[in-house]
Amino acid sequence: MTGPAEPDPRLTAAPGTPVVLHRLALAVRPLDAHTRGPAGPGLRVGWESARIPGRRPGPDDPVRALERHEPSGFVLRYGTSGAPGEVGASVRVRIDDPARRWIPRRFAVALWTRAELAAADDAAPTGPRVRADARLLLPWLLPGPAYPVPQGMTGLRLRVTRPGPGSAEPVRWPRIEAFGPGGALLGWAHGDEHGQALLLIGGAAPLPFPSPPRVAIALRTHAPDPAPPTGGPRPPDPLADLVAEAVRRSASPPGPQDLDNDVLRGLAPPAGYRTCAADTVRTLTVGQVLPTDDLLHTTDRPVSEESRTCPST
Incomplete structure (x- = not known):
């Protein structure tokens, strides 16, 4: 004989429409341009926005920190408030390192808008989806003055200057490319607000083998x-x-050029930059990273094919 049936403890409810409180707007995963691995820890990654009403301006305005998430890196999300300072169709992202291991970078990133993401969610499961990797930024960070240089590396520590009224003045945020025998691109570097740059050779193309002691x-x-x-x-x-x-903005799914290109690598000169009138020849000591004389950046000299030709060794 069996006793009375036990009541079912489960609760059931009719399915309803879910309310999405947050959607991914952008994930930022900075890469070390030398190792191609993740850069950090200790990076500051934020987005620039208008001052939040009612909040006293602070030393970090107009930057608001991105959320730290693993393994995505740093995350910016669309919320539901629609308050002033919320993310729009594009966002300015900045990355810097207080320890000066990497040179800061800023980006103006076009985004998938909140309305586009919501429309894609409403069309699920049969509609087109906006994949998470279509909202991913993979910027390369170039080594800064305090970068931990591995033993045996080849490179130069230098400063970029321009002619001044009295003496040469540092160039803020310069870019440098290094070309080897035959015109091969051997590496590139970014400079800081003092014009100082750390150029490490071998990231783009190796030195010829066997290498002479000096190149x-x-x-x-x-x-x-x-x-x-x-x-x-x-x-x-x-x-x-x-x-x-x-x-x-990346396509969904993203193509190879969406996640890896000369802009993200820091190789393409930004808008508003001018290239020097002539290249400057320096000598590397293989296996060492040594200081060299300042590079004088001028754009008022005529450019000739001879002045742009890389040296042969």
Whole structure:
């Protein structure tokens, strides 16, 4: 004989329409340009927005930190409030390292909008989806003055300057390319607000083997034009004059050029930059990273084929 049936403890409810509180707007995963691995820890990654109403301005305005997530890196999400300062169709992202291991970068990134993502969700499961990797930014960070250089690397520590009224003045945020025998691109570097750059050779193409102890290379500089004013009080935002490089929106699914291109690698000179009138020849000591004389960036000399030719060794 069996006793009375036990009541079913489960609760059932008719399915309803889910409310989505957050959607991924952008994931940022900075890469070390030398190792191609993740850069960090200790990076500051944020997005630039208008001051939040009712909040007292602070030293970090106008930057709001992105959320730290693993393994995505840093995440920006669409919320539901629609309050002032919310994310729009594009966003300015900045990345910097207080320890100066990597050179800061800024990007103006076109986004999949909240309305487009919501429409894709409403069309699920049969409609087109906006994949998460279509909302991924993979910027390369170039080594800074305090970068931990592996033993046995070949490179140069240098400073880019331009002619000044009295003496040469540092170029803020310069870019440098290094060409080896036969015109091969051996590497590139970014400079900081003092014009200082760390150029490590071998990331783009290896040195010829067997390498002689010393190798001549041609260095080509790119710099903002016109030059920002010097002197005066220090600006409240130290990265205000760092160019925001335009990044187009990825397709879904993203193509190879969406996630890896010359802009993200830091190889394409940004808009508003001018290339030096002539390359400068320097000599590498293989297996060492040594300081070298300043590179003088000028754009007022005529450009000839001979001045742009890389040295042969």
